Amino acid sequence: MTIATENASSSSTAEQTTRARRLKALGGWAIVGALVLVGVFVATQVGVQMPDRRGALDPEGVGDSGTMALAEILDDQGIDVEVHRSRSDALAAIDDDTTLVMANPFALSDEAVTDLIEPADRVVFLSSSTHLLALLGIGTNAAPDSSPVSAACDVAEFAEVGSIRPDRLFTPSDGVEACFGDDEAAAVLVDEHDGTTRTVVEGARLFSNAYLAEDGNAALGLALLGQSERVVWYVPSYADSDIEGEMPETLGSLTPPWVTPAIVLLILTGLAAALWRGQRFGPLVEETLPVTVRASETMLGRARLTAKAGDAAHAGAALRDGSLRRLARRLGLAERAEPAEVADAASDRLRIPRGSLHELLAGHLPADDAALVDFARRLSELEHAVDAAAHDTKGRE
Structure with missing residues (x-):
C-alpha cells in the first residue's frame, strides 16, 4: 500500500511538472504574439499618420519645403x-x-x-x-x-x-x-x-x-x-518627363527565366546544409572598449565649419558625394564608382538619354546659397526618382 501511494504521488508530481512546463511555454508564446500584434499596430498607425513625401514647392506638401x-x-x-x-x-x-x-x-x-x-x-x-x-x-x-x-x-x-x-x-x-x-x-x-x-x-x-x-x-x-x-x-x-531614351539590354533581360529559380533553390539548399552541419562555438563574450567615439562628432564639426565659412561649393561637393554613393548602391554599382558611370546608370534606370545627368552629378558645383538650395533639391528628386523606378521595375518582374 505504501509503495502504491508513493508511485501515485510521484506520477501526480510528474504530471503537474509537465503541465507547468506546458503552461509556461504557452505563456511565452502568448507574450511573443502580443508583442508582434503591438508592433504591427504601431507600424500601421505610423504609416497612416505619416504624411506623403512631397518635393519642394509642392502644393500638397506639408513639410517645411512644401507650399x-x-x-x-x-x-x-x-x-x-x-x-x-x-x-x-x-x-x-x-x-x-x-x-x-x-x-x-x-x-x-x-x-x-x-x-x-x-x-x-x-x-x-x-x-x-x-x-x-x-x-x-x-x-x-x-x-x-x-x-x-x-x-x-x-x-x-x-x-x-x-x-x-x-x-x-x-x-x-x-x-x-x-x-x-x-x-x-x-x-x-x-x-x-x-x-x-x-x-x-x-x-x-x-x-x-x-x-x-x-x-x-x-x-x-x-x-x-x-x-x-x-x-x-x-x-x-x-x-x-518627355525626354525618352532607349533602354539598353541588361544582364537581367538576357538571363533565361529558369536561372533565377535555380539560384534561389541553390541558396536555400546551402542555408539548409549550413544549419544541418553547422557547429555552435558557444556564447558571445562581451568586451568593453577603452574608448567610445561618436561617429557624428566629425560630421557635425565639419558641417559647422562649412556653414560658418559660407562655402557653398564645399557643401555641394559633400551633398553630391553622398548622393553618388547612395545612387551607386541602389543601381548595383561599386560604392566608389565614377560619377559619369553613376550618371549613365541612373539615366538608363529613368529611361532618359545618357548625358542628361552628367552636369548634375559631375559638373560645376554651386557658387552661392541659392544655387546650393536648387542643387540639393535636384539631387533629392533624382534619388527619389531612381527609388521609384526601382520599385516599378520590381513590380513588373
Missing part, C-alpha cells in the same frame, strides 16, 4: 486650385481665366515647356534655372542679397505687399519689369507681351510653409497667384 499653406490661403480667398502632376492634364485644364503655376520644369524639354505655357495668359514660375531664364528671354541671374526690399515698380497688384527678404535675385532683360529691387537686381521679373504675362520668382525662401508667415511673403504669393479665379498648379517630376 500647402499658400494653396490653402488661395482656397480661402475663393480661388480654385487644381494640382496636376501630368503636363497633359495641366494643358487640358488651362482656359482664358487661369493662372498656370509651376516650379522649374527641369524634366521637360524646351518644346514641352513652350507647348505647356503657350495657351496660358498668365504663367508664374516659382523657381527657375539659368536655362529656363534663357528660354523665356526674361533675364539672367544676379548676385544674391537677402536685404528687405519693397515692390518699387508699376505692377498694381504689388502695391500692398510690403517688404520681403528674397534669397535670389535676377537681372531683367530689356522690356521686362523688375520688382522688389532695381534694374540691376530684382526678386520678381514680370514680362508682359501680347496680352500674356510671364513672371519668375525664387519661391523656396518666400512661399514654403516654413517662411510664408514672414514679412510680406503671403501677400506676395496672393498677389502673384490670386489674379484669376482658377489656378492650375503643375508639379514637374522625372515621372512626367
Whole structure:
C-alpha cells in the first residue's frame, strides 16, 4: 500500500511538472504574439499618420519645403486650385481665366515647356534655372542679397505687399519689369507681351510653409497667384518627363527565366546544409572598449565649419558625394564608382538619354546659397526618382 501511494504521488508530481512546463511555454508564446500584434499596430498607425513625401514647392506638401499653406490661403480667398502632376492634364485644364503655376520644369524639354505655357495668359514660375531664364528671354541671374526690399515698380497688384527678404535675385532683360529691387537686381521679373504675362520668382525662401508667415511673403504669393479665379498648379517630376531614351539590354533581360529559380533553390539548399552541419562555438563574450567615439562628432564639426565659412561649393561637393554613393548602391554599382558611370546608370534606370545627368552629378558645383538650395533639391528628386523606378521595375518582374 505504501509503495502504491508513493508511485501515485510521484506520477501526480510528474504530471503537474509537465503541465507547468506546458503552461509556461504557452505563456511565452502568448507574450511573443502580443508583442508582434503591438508592433504591427504601431507600424500601421505610423504609416497612416505619416504624411506623403512631397518635393519642394509642392502644393500638397506639408513639410517645411512644401507650399500647402499658400494653396490653402488661395482656397480661402475663393480661388480654385487644381494640382496636376501630368503636363497633359495641366494643358487640358488651362482656359482664358487661369493662372498656370509651376516650379522649374527641369524634366521637360524646351518644346514641352513652350507647348505647356503657350495657351496660358498668365504663367508664374516659382523657381527657375539659368536655362529656363534663357528660354523665356526674361533675364539672367544676379548676385544674391537677402536685404528687405519693397515692390518699387508699376505692377498694381504689388502695391500692398510690403517688404520681403528674397534669397535670389535676377537681372531683367530689356522690356521686362523688375520688382522688389532695381534694374540691376530684382526678386520678381514680370514680362508682359501680347496680352500674356510671364513672371519668375525664387519661391523656396518666400512661399514654403516654413517662411510664408514672414514679412510680406503671403501677400506676395496672393498677389502673384490670386489674379484669376482658377489656378492650375503643375508639379514637374522625372515621372512626367518627355525626354525618352532607349533602354539598353541588361544582364537581367538576357538571363533565361529558369536561372533565377535555380539560384534561389541553390541558396536555400546551402542555408539548409549550413544549419544541418553547422557547429555552435558557444556564447558571445562581451568586451568593453577603452574608448567610445561618436561617429557624428566629425560630421557635425565639419558641417559647422562649412556653414560658418559660407562655402557653398564645399557643401555641394559633400551633398553630391553622398548622393553618388547612395545612387551607386541602389543601381548595383561599386560604392566608389565614377560619377559619369553613376550618371549613365541612373539615366538608363529613368529611361532618359545618357548625358542628361552628367552636369548634375559631375559638373560645376554651386557658387552661392541659392544655387546650393536648387542643387540639393535636384539631387533629392533624382534619388527619389531612381527609388521609384526601382520599385516599378520590381513590380513588373
